[in-house]
Amino acid sequence: MSDSLTGQLLPHERVLWEGKPGTGIILRPVEAFLIPFSLLWGGFALFWNVSVWAIDGNGADLPFKLFGLPFLVAGLYITVGRFWLDMRIRGNLAYLVTDRRILICKRGRSSTSKSIDIKRLPALEFDERSDGTGTIRFGASGNWFNGGNFGIWQPTFDQTPQFIRIADVRAVYELIQKQAA
Incomplete structure (x- = not known):
């Protein structure tokens, strides 16, 4: 000890x-709901940000471009970040x-x-x-x-x-x- x-x-x-x-990764029964939800959320957030930032021909204002970034960060967390953070925390328990x-x-x-x-x-x-x-x-x-x-x-x-x-x-x-x- x-x-x-x-x-x-x-x-x-x-x-x-x-x-x-x-x-390792812990998959629980609730993941049957969470994984599809996180993929939809993250996919839409990625689509939004790519559309607004990469296709600059639409003349979007900076506040409009920045609006999608928090949703992208949340999408990254709920899709993959939560598994990584959970494993890291369990490694210290x-x-x-x-x-x-x-x-x-x-x-x-x-x-x-x-x-x-x-x-x-x-x-x-x-x-x-x-x-x-x-x-x-x-x-x-x-x-x-x-x-x-x-x-x-x-x-x-x-x-x-x-x-x-x-x-x-x-x-x-x-x-x-x-x-x-």
Whole structure:
């Protein structure tokens, strides 16, 4: 365990499990909606900007040309940038189960940690894939389409604390259940 994680522990607290989220692109069921939407958005934004900037014969004013740039940037983010950012954030996450708490630690320039008392856990949601990896959510799933949850676009922005795509998720879930009892 790294020194930055050791500094998160309380006196006499024991680490029972330590892990990291899975790497690579995570595709969730909601992607069946998000990917086509992002391709349409990004495609139209690209078409708009190419039409306005490259075909300069239409005499468009500068404010009219600049109008489409934020839509192009948003299109780039929702089409490919969100996957890259999500992978980068997950690369800086570490998960701990101790005899007292659940810890989710983010390392990097803006280090943060979330701590949940293991004896006062909210509802646990457990999702296991056929390869044994999976996600444990510490709280009920919210509505992805409400205004306060940017987690629809990438799992690391979800407001509900979670262990994302960890290996041997069932064993970790059972360990947490045992400690919570």
